[in-house]
Amino acid sequence: MDNVSSKNNNFNPTAVKDELLKIYPVKVLRKRSKSIVINDNEATPEIQANVRTIPGIISQRGCSYAGCKGVVLGPTRDIVNLTHGPIGCGFYSWLTRRNQTRPPTDSSENYMPYCFSTDMQENEIVFGGEKKLRMAIQEAYDLFHPKAIGIFSTCPVGLIGDDVHAVAREMSATLGINIFGFSCEGYKGVSQSAGHHIANNQLFKHVIGKNDQKHEGKFKINLLGEYNIGGDAFVIEELLKRCGITLVTTFSGNSTYDQFANSHMADLNAVMCHRSINYVADMIEKKFGIPWIKVNFIGAAATAKALRKIAAYFGDAELINRVEHVIADELEAVRLAQEDVRTRCAGKRAMLFVGGSRAHHYQELFKEIGMEVVAAGYEFGHRDDYEGRAVLPTIKVDADSRNIEELDVEADPLRYEPRRTVEQIETLTNSGMEFKDYDGLMNDMAEGSLVIDDISHSEMEQLIDIYKPSVFCAGIKEKYAVQKMGVPCKQLHSYDYGGPYAGFEGAINYYREIDRIVNSRVWALIKAPWQKYPELQACYTTA
Amino acid sequence: MLLRHTPEKITDRNSLTINPAKTCQPIGAMYAALGIHGCLPHSHGSQGCCAYHRSTLTRHYKEPVMAATSAFTEGSAVFGGQANLIEAFQNIFKIYNPDIIAVHTTCLSETIGDDVGQIVRAAHDDGKIPTGKHVIHCNTPSYVGSHVTGFSNMVKGMVNYFAESSGRRNGRINIIPGWVEPSDMREIRRLVKEMGINPIIFPDTSGVLDAPQTGKHIFYPKGGTTVSDLKNTGDSRFTIALGEVASKAAGEALTAKCQVPCHTLDLPIGLEATDRFIDMISKLACVEVPGSINEERGQLVDVITDMQQYLYGKKVALFGDPDQLISLTEFLISIDMRPTHIVTGTPYKGFEERIRSITKDVVPDINIKNGQCADMFLLHQWIKNDPVDLLIGNTYGKYIARDEDIPLIRFGFPIMDRIGHTYFPSVGYKGALRLLEKILSAFMDRQDRDSKEESFELVM
Ligand code: SF4
Numbered sequence A: 001m002d003n004v005s006s007k008n009n010n011f012n013p014t015a016v017k018d019e020l021l022k023i024y025p026v027k028v029l030r031k032r033s034k035s036i037v038i039n040d041n042e043a044t045p046e047i048q049a050n051v052r053t054i055p056g057i058i059s060q061r062g063c064s065y066a067g068c069k070g071v072v073l074g075p076t077r078d079i080v081n082l083t084h085g086p087i088g089c090g091f092y093s094w095l096t097r098r099n100q101t102r103p104p105t106d107s108s109e110n111y112m113p114y115c116f117s118t119d120m121q122e123n124e125i126v127f128g129g130e131k132k133l134r135m136a137i138q139e140a141y142d143l144f145h146p147k148a149i150g151i152f153s154t155c156p157v158g159l160i161g162d163d164v165h166a167v168a169r170e171m172s173a174t175l176g177i178n179i180f181g182f183s184c185e186g187y188k189g190v191s192q193s194a195g196h197h198i199a200n201n202q203l204f205k206h207v208i209g210k211n212d213q214k215h216e217g218k219f220k221i222n223l224l225g226e227y228n229i230g231g232d233a234f235v236i237e238e239l240l241k242r243c244g245i246t247l248v249t250t251f252s253g254n255s256t257y258d259q260f261a262n263s264h265m266a267d268l269n270a271v272m273c274h275r276s277i278n279y280v281a282d283m284i285e286k287k288f289g290i291p292w293i294k295v296n297f298i299g300a301a302a303t304a305k306a307l308r309k310i311a312a313y314f315g316d317a318e319l320i321n322r323v324e325h326v327i328a329d330e331l332e333a334v335r336l337a338q339e340d341v342r343t344r345c346a347g348k349r350a351m352l353f354v355g356g357s358r359a360h361h362y363q364e365l366f367k368e369i370g371m372e373v374v375a376a377g378y379e380f381g382h383r384d385d386y387e388g389r390a391v392l393p394t395i396k397v398d399a400d401s402r403n404i405e406e407l408d409v410e411a412d413p414l415r416y417e418p419r420r421t422v423e424q425i426e427t428l429t430n431s432g433m434e435f436k437d438y439d440g441l442m443n444d445m446a447e448g449s450l451v452i453d454d455i456s457h458s459e460m461e462q463l464i465d466i467y468k469p470s471v472f473c474a475g476i477k478e479k480y481a482v483q484k485m486g487v488p489c490k491q492l493h494s495y496d497y498g499g500p501y502a503g504f505e506g507a508i509n510y511y512r513e514i515d516r517i518v519n520s521r522v523w524a525l526i527k528a529p530w531q532k533y534p535e536l537q538a539c540y541t542t543a
Numbered sequence B: 001m002l003l004r005h006t007p008e009k010i011t012d013r014n015s016l017t018i019n020p021a022k023t024c025q026p027i028g029a030m031y032a033a034l035g036i037h038g039c040l041p042h043s044h045g046s047q048g049c050c051a052y053h054r055s056t057l058t059r060h061y062k063e064p065v066m067a068a069t070s071a072f073t074e075g076s077a078v079f080g081g082q083a084n085l086i087e088a089f090q091n092i093f094k095i096y097n098p099d100i101i102a103v104h105t106t107c108l109s110e111t112i113g114d115d116v117g118q119i120v121r122a123a124h125d126d127g128k129i130p131t132g133k134h135v136i137h138c139n140t141p142s143y144v145g146s147h148v149t150g151f152s153n154m155v156k157g158m159v160n161y162f163a164e165s166s167g168r169r170n171g172r173i174n175i176i177p178g179w180v181e182p183s184d185m186r187e188i189r190r191l192v193k194e195m196g197i198n199p200i201i202f203p204d205t206s207g208v209l210d211a212p213q214t215g216k217h218i219f220y221p222k223g224g225t226t227v228s229d230l231k232n233t234g235d236s237r238f239t240i241a242l243g244e245v246a247s248k249a250a251g252e253a254l255t256a257k258c259q260v261p262c263h264t265l266d267l268p269i270g271l272e273a274t275d276r277f278i279d280m281i282s283k284l285a286c287v288e289v290p291g292s293i294n295e296e297r298g299q300l301v302d303v304i305t306d307m308q309q310y311l312y313g314k315k316v317a318l319f320g321d322p323d324q325l326i327s328l329t330e331f332l333i334s335i336d337m338r339p340t341h342i343v344t345g346t347p348y349k350g351f352e353e354r355i356r357s358i359t360k361d362v363v364p365d366i367n368i369k370n371g372q373c374a375d376m377f378l379l380h381q382w383i384k385n386d387p388v389d390l391l392i393g394n395t396y397g398k399y400i401a402r403d404e405d406i407p408l409i410r411f412g413f414p415i416m417d418r419i420g421h422t423y424f425p426s427v428g429y430k431g432a433l434r435l436l437e438k439i440l441s442a443f444m445d446r447q448d449r450d451s452k453e454e455s456f457e458l459v460m
């Protein structure tokens, strides 16, 4: 492996790539080689993404159900999320994503600590489960009287052909509440990503736009793709409030049904996690005329930029002023923390293999403390998440994606109202505002860094062996294998039960967290003193 | 209130499970397979199930849990997963080089009716499985039974594929430990060795899911039952299967296949169940119980006599897996506590009868629910109606514990918010001592917290 890295740590990425692929059978090698690219800042290379995972490869990915029920709908506190299927799927998605929520009063609805399942038995697999589903909905209604019930289909439900949508319609008519189904069977699509899309579609069809209540407040936005892991959304909510910006809804951290229903009353959609939610942003724009911009509240500079972007959109002098004040208030503490942490972290290497936007967003935080990100990739990104939305027209839609419904959205005859005129949009664009745009992860990564989609376990271990990073960011399945290699692993799905990491306050938390992780004493204690010497020293007593 | 919507009033539910006290079969099969040395579990279905099972096992053991999947997409769901499975075998042997692949099914592959046994045979015949390597399988449809059923099915799969009788007895004994922790498997081995016997324990996750930090990730750690030992199970003198639900099926399969007699006992949790375990081995193997074991037993009994006043009459609610709950209930009765409400989502016909016979003299009106809709929502409602002093169950119990202000002792699966379960046993006399220590500490911490200043005790 000598040609992979030279002594002064200048890695040869081409050699590394060959090394990662060497172990594979020919067919696998051919396929994986397209998903491993060496970043080139001049001409962004094409990466193969959102394609099927190779059987037997040990991937990080989950399924469509996880993306739909777990990611997008999970953080909503007042919808009864009912899993239709055998017990497992519902059980595993029960509280494990640690979406925090803050009901306004002690008696406000909050179903998040509950797991609802039809617990299908063999009988229902053979004769159909619709009857049980209907009864389960009735029982849920009788017990809780929720505003809305979501039904989530698991693999066997799709196969036996239970029509969850028909049951939803029927029960909705009987009970007089909003009930809607999600055909998010685990085998749909190639990863969680399919589930995000399915969730977005159904929210759009069944919830968004159902409540026309007007809001006070001059500057009304929705935050999309923020799931309030570790309290991130709380930090952002607070920041926006201080700036005088009204948050109509967050999709979907710390959110409620009514906020979703009312989201079309905002004047701007700010998108955090591009992958999981860009569909909703697009559809709302088409139907209601609300433009969207990409923002990122992970990283201090990114947060400042996001706030300025929102203020610039509204173009109100007072708002711009307030935003600058808030930023100025925060930046001093951030600067001090950065300076301190830098002295212990600068120059160290990090890798991020997680999610669909986090592997991009978190690079900001590492850069801010002088760390270098040498390799990164998504668990379920698409090409546009890597290469930027400019490549959208050139993405080939394959069979697995074609099976996911694309909604035909048209302008609402009554409620479509462009929030900005064509001229205004043009002026804003000329001054640097990018609407409906996302540059992707590769644009932010260093020349020669490795970008790997749907990394396999084997590739991960080799990467760590070669680069010996100071920290590896991934999820729970990877965590302990990485740590057994003597490298700390920071979980970026669950934050290792820490956080928040969003906003200025979150950035400081993260710097300190990384400082602790990479400089913890335990990594130096793995070998016992007697294991550190190559040979046994002569023993006095034997003489 | 975390569980603010749980009403005191109990209504009938037949279709809606709320906060389940069980999960699905494949995760049990995956755990069992990890107890074979050099084995990579493989989930035949879409990758989501495998990701969920690996994540949950990882959160419980805080160790790498490696497993592969057939990664079904819509096409495989329609046309069957044979091509995916065979492709997976080839990739796995080339990339991850296990000695054995242990395949379990999922709801998906079960519903479409993939015949995994047939696919494995075909793969063998076509030379897709390298010589000297093995593929075993079991069926784990999640709409039947629970995670414990899946565990049981995989252990039975080990017997089906490996056990052989050579016609010569090897003088060893088999122990099927049931779904217990790596620490428990270690403790069972220690106890049996203490009696001068070298057992074959299968599965055995000790050494696999409690592996040391060495700075290297060993994909197949030292632990786990070896293939040669699994083969040898057919020549052993007898089998002790611990737990009717988790272990009996494999023990009986071994009797049918290799005529090795099987004795099914309760999990050796608590004093009396451990007594029966030791006594049975002593009788069947014709060995005397060594003084060291008598000493351990005596220490346990000593603590019980010393601390009686803190235990007597205390009410407990329990949830978990049937085998564990049966032994645990018996232990609680033996230390004069009162198990009051018990649920297990894992269906097991004999459950209610066993629990009633254990508790009949002390708690004749005990609440028990097993099977469909036997969930933690109901358990919580029972507790609201008839409060208890202690709750014993997995991590999910912490929501009830906090709302009702009851101490929780973490026991069972999964435990995702504490450590210790993988390192310190709950079986045997030492395990009982540990359980006792936890129970006493829970009560005494409570007393210290709640007592008036004038009655705050220094010595207890
Ligand atoms: S689909 Fe079936 S096997 Fe998979 S997680 Fe759900 S219940 Fe378990």
Ligand code: SF4
Binding pocket: A071, A227, A273, A275, A276, A354, A355, A356, A357, A358, A493
């Ligand atoms: S950041 Fe990643 S893990 Fe989180 S919701 Fe988005 S895509 Fe999923």
